[in-house]
Amino acid sequence: MTGGVLRIVLVGLGARSRYWLDVIEADPEACVVALMDPVAERREAAGARCPGAALLASLDEIAGIEADAVLLATPPGGRAAQIEAACRAGLAILAEKPLADTLAEAARHVATAEAAGVPLMVGLNFRFLAVTEATRRLFASEVGRPAFSRFTYERWRDGHQAHLNKYPLEMAQPMLWEQSIHHLDLLRHVYGAEPVRIYARTFNPPWSMYRDDANVSALVTFGNGIEVNYQGTWAANWRRPAFEWRHECERGVVLQRDQFGELSFARRDDERETAVPLPPYRQWIDDAAALLIAFRRALAGETALPCSGADHLRSLRMVEACILSSRSGQAIPMDDPRLLPPVADRMPHANPTA
Ligand SMILES: NC(=O)c1ccc[n+]([C@@H]2O[C@H](COP(=O)([O-])OP(=O)(O)OC[C@H]3O[C@@H](n4cnc5c(N)ncnc54)[C@H](O)[C@@H]3O)[C@@H](O)[C@H]2O)c1
Known part of the structure; x- marks a missing residue:
C-alpha cells in the first residue's frame, strides 16, 4: 500500500x-487505480467517475497495474481466470459473495489463492452491520444464550428491474447461492457455532420469474445445540418485503425486524419489548465501508483476515447441504462425504506489504 x-x-x-x-470514493485510505469489464459502455460509465483510473478490457492487463488488491464484483460463476490473474500479479483479493456458484469451484479458488500466498476475503457485508454486533451483545448481556430461532426473509424480487443483475434469473438455485448465503453465514457468525445437520427443501412457486428455485426452507442444527428454522424467498407474492429474525434465549427474546436494523429485546415477563438504539446507517454503504476497512486492516497485518475464503467454504457447505437435502429428502449431517471437508484457515495474518 502506498502511504x-x-x-x-x-x-x-x-x-x-x-x-x-x-x-x-468516500474512503480516504482507498482508491481505484483500474476498472475492468469486458463491456465497453460499463468501462466508460465507471471511468467517468474515476478520471485517473486505467480502463481495462482484459484480465491480461492487470499485471501491468500498480495496485494492492482486486475487488471482484463479477458474477460468481467462471471466476477462475480472475482469481488466477490476481494471484499471478500478487494482488490481494476481495471477492463478492458467493465466491463461486459451486462448492468445488470455490474450494479451487481458495486453494489457488493459498498456493500463491494471496489473501482472499469474501464480501459478507451483513456481518459488518451495527445490528449484527448489537445482537451478539444482547446475548451476552440482557437475554442470555440463544437456544432456537426463526429467520424469515420474504421478498418479491423483480429480477427484471434495470438496476439489478440478470444472471440469477437463469442460474441454478438462485435464492440459495445469491441470498441465503448471507443468511446462513450470519447464523454461523452470530451464534459463533458451526452447523452439524441440515434438513432443507427448495422449490419454486408457480409465479416465480426465476428458472430455478426461489424458495428455501431449512432446519439447521448447530454443534452447540441451537436449532434454526429458516425460510427465505425471492418469490413472496406481495411487493412489500418482510424480515424477522427472532432468537429465543435463556431469559427472553431478541427481535430483528429489518435486515439492516430494527432491533429490540424482551425478557420473558416484560409487557413490552425494549428498542435497542443503533447508529444511523445507509443501506449497502456503511456495511461495505466497514468491510473494506476490515480488509485493509488485515492486509496491514493489524488483524486476522475476516471472512476468509476458507471460512466462506464453511457457509457454502451449508448451501450445498441444503441442495443435497432437498434432492434426497434426507437430513444431511455436515460430515457427509458428499460435502467437501472444511479446510483449515492457513493465512490468518495476511500482510502482503511485509
Ligand atoms: N454483498 C452484497 O450485498 C451484494 C449485492 C449485490 C450483488 N452482490 C454480488 O456482486 C457480484 C456481482 O453482482 P452484480 O449485481 O454487480 O452483477 P451484474 O451482472 O450487474 O454485473 C456483473 C459485471 O461483471 C462483468 N463481467 C462478467 N464477466 C466478467 C469478467 N470475466 N471479467 C470482468 N468483468 C466481468 C459484467 O459485464 C457486468 O458488468 C455477485 O457476486 C453478486 O452476488 C453482492
Whole structure:
C-alpha cells in the first residue's frame, strides 16, 4: 500500500460495482487505480467517475497495474481466470459473495489463492452491520444464550428491474447461492457455532420469474445445540418485503425486524419489548465501508483476515447441504462425504506489504 492507501482494481462494473465506487470514493485510505469489464459502455460509465483510473478490457492487463488488491464484483460463476490473474500479479483479493456458484469451484479458488500466498476475503457485508454486533451483545448481556430461532426473509424480487443483475434469473438455485448465503453465514457468525445437520427443501412457486428455485426452507442444527428454522424467498407474492429474525434465549427474546436494523429485546415477563438504539446507517454503504476497512486492516497485518475464503467454504457447505437435502429428502449431517471437508484457515495474518 502506498502511504497507507489501498490501490484497488475493480473487476466487474455492473450493479454492485456502483455501491463499491461510492464506498471507495468516500474512503480516504482507498482508491481505484483500474476498472475492468469486458463491456465497453460499463468501462466508460465507471471511468467517468474515476478520471485517473486505467480502463481495462482484459484480465491480461492487470499485471501491468500498480495496485494492492482486486475487488471482484463479477458474477460468481467462471471466476477462475480472475482469481488466477490476481494471484499471478500478487494482488490481494476481495471477492463478492458467493465466491463461486459451486462448492468445488470455490474450494479451487481458495486453494489457488493459498498456493500463491494471496489473501482472499469474501464480501459478507451483513456481518459488518451495527445490528449484527448489537445482537451478539444482547446475548451476552440482557437475554442470555440463544437456544432456537426463526429467520424469515420474504421478498418479491423483480429480477427484471434495470438496476439489478440478470444472471440469477437463469442460474441454478438462485435464492440459495445469491441470498441465503448471507443468511446462513450470519447464523454461523452470530451464534459463533458451526452447523452439524441440515434438513432443507427448495422449490419454486408457480409465479416465480426465476428458472430455478426461489424458495428455501431449512432446519439447521448447530454443534452447540441451537436449532434454526429458516425460510427465505425471492418469490413472496406481495411487493412489500418482510424480515424477522427472532432468537429465543435463556431469559427472553431478541427481535430483528429489518435486515439492516430494527432491533429490540424482551425478557420473558416484560409487557413490552425494549428498542435497542443503533447508529444511523445507509443501506449497502456503511456495511461495505466497514468491510473494506476490515480488509485493509488485515492486509496491514493489524488483524486476522475476516471472512476468509476458507471460512466462506464453511457457509457454502451449508448451501450445498441444503441442495443435497432437498434432492434426497434426507437430513444431511455436515460430515457427509458428499460435502467437501472444511479446510483449515492457513493465512490468518495476511500482510502482503511485509
Ligand atoms: N454483498 C452484497 O450485498 C451484494 C449485492 C449485490 C450483488 N452482490 C454480488 O456482486 C457480484 C456481482 O453482482 P452484480 O449485481 O454487480 O452483477 P451484474 O451482472 O450487474 O454485473 C456483473 C459485471 O461483471 C462483468 N463481467 C462478467 N464477466 C466478467 C469478467 N470475466 N471479467 C470482468 N468483468 C466481468 C459484467 O459485464 C457486468 O458488468 C455477485 O457476486 C453478486 O452476488 C453482492
